[in-house]
Amino acid sequence: xQLLEQSPQFLSIQEGENxxxxxxxxxxxxxxxxxxxEPGEGPVLLVTVVTGGEVKxxxxxxxxxxxxxxxxxxxxxxxxxxxxxxxxxxxxxxAGSYQLTFGKxxxxxxxx
Amino acid sequence: SQTIxxxxxxxxxxxxxxxxxxxxxxxxxxxxxxxxxQAAGRGLQLLFYSVGIGQISSEVPQNLSASRPQDRQxxxxxxxxxxxxxxxxxxxxxxxxxxxxxxxGPGTRLTVL
Numbered sequence: 001x002q003l004l005e006q007s008p009q010f011l012s013i014q015e016g017e018n019x020x021x022x023x024x025x026x027x028x029x030x031x032x033x034x035x036x037x038e039p040g041e042g043p044v045l046l047v048t049v050v051t052g053g054e055v056k057x058x059x060x061x062x063x064x065x066x067x068x069x070x071x072x073x074x075x076x077x078x079x080x081x082x083x084x085x086x087x088x089x090x091x092x093x094x095a096g097s098y099q100l101t102f103g104k105x106x107x108x109x110x111x112x
Numbered sequence: 113s114q115t116i117x118x119x120x121x122x123x124x125x126x127x128x129x130x131x132x133x134x135x136x137x138x139x140x141x142x143x144x145x146x147x148x149x150q151a152a153g154r155g156l157q158l159l160f161y162s163v164g165i166g167q168i169s170s171e172v173p174q175n176l177s178a179s180r181p182q183d184r185q186x187x188x189x190x191x192x193x194x195x196x197x198x199x200x201x202x203x204x205x206x207x208x209x210x211x212x213x214x215x216x217g218p219g220t221r222l223t224v225l
Contacts, residue, residue, distance in 0.1 A: 031211045042202050042216030043156075050211060088155065092212050098144055098163060099171075100212060104155035 003027075004091055004103035012109040016078050021087055021106040024071040029091035032072045033100070034063055037086040079110045114139035118203050118217035125224055131176075131190040133220050135203030138184065143205040145186040146214065147178055150200040162186060198224045 005024045013019055023032070031050040035043035047056050049065035049072060056063045060083075062075040076083055086107050090100040115138045125131060137143050144163050148156040158171045160178035168178050175194060179187045186203060200221055204214040 033211070033213060035216075040219070040221070042204070042219050045213055045215065048211050048213055090156075090214075097212065098161055098169075098206075099158060100214060102156040 004089055004101055006087075006089060006103035006106050008106060009104070010107050010109075012111065013079055015080060015110055015112050018075070018077050019079055019108070020073055020075045021108070022071065022073050023089035023103055025091065026070065027091075028069050029101075030069070030094055030097075031092040032065055032069070033090045033092075034072070034074055035088040035090065037088060037105070038084075043086075043088055076108075079108075081110045081112050084108055084110050114205070114215065116203060116205055116215060116217040118201075118220055120220060121218065122221045123223070125193050125222065127195055127224055128192045131188070131193050131197070131222070133188040133201055133203075133222075135186040135188075135217055136184055137205045140184070140205065140207065142183060143207060144212070145180060146204040146206070147186065147188050148202040148204065150202060150219075156202065160188070193224045195224050198222055 007022050031048055033048045034046045036046055037043040047063045052067045052069045054065045060077045064073050086105045088102055088105045090102045093099050117136050146161045147159040149159055150156050160170055162168050162180045165180055176190050200219050202219045203217040206212050206214045
């Protein structure tokens with residue numbers, strides 16, 4: 001079974017602080033996606049990383065895929081209350097697979 | 113642009129009653145379709161997926177079933193609900209690109225009493 005472990009499970013920070021959340025596995029994924037979910041809504045895709053060592057930036061969010069394609073991180077610079085939500089990582093089980101393996105998520109609260 | 117709809121948004125049902133949740137996608141053809149369940153605002157458990165009309169794959173044995181009567185319609189059903197069926201049910205679609213990026217509906221909150 002390919003598992004994705006996310007850490008920390010919960011994170012509460014003040015507005016303006018920086019943070020990093022992690023997504024780790026012992027398995028290799030052909031690609032990895034990050035989603036953000038707000039309470040009572042469906043997850044929204046933020047980014048897909050596909051190459052080992054790849055770094056992608058989305059405004060104040062920086063995503064990195066590990067060299068071995070087993071882990072990923074999400075760094076947020078100068079967090080804002082609008083960043084509050086559940087951050088989920090999901091790995092594609094194999095190229096052309098129809099299924100994603102989801103982590104349990106990191107619940108982020110940014111306090112004004 | 114593509115949109116995905118789910119209904120109802122919330123549902124309260126007694127134990128033993130039947131269930132039918134519907135999901136429809138607009139703006140794309142022959143999507144892959146998925147049903148997930150999410151407990152307590154945490155990770156997603158894949159229940160069913162479909163790569164075409166009438167083609168259903170089940171990930172987890174349970175008292176739920178799924179059907180795809182039309183290309184862009186996906187239905188989740190149960191004949192008799194259990195307390196453990198309570199949760200947040202999400203439908204998603206993906207295209208046929210390499211990375212299986214999925215796009216989720218707004219979800220249905222099901223409470224079984």
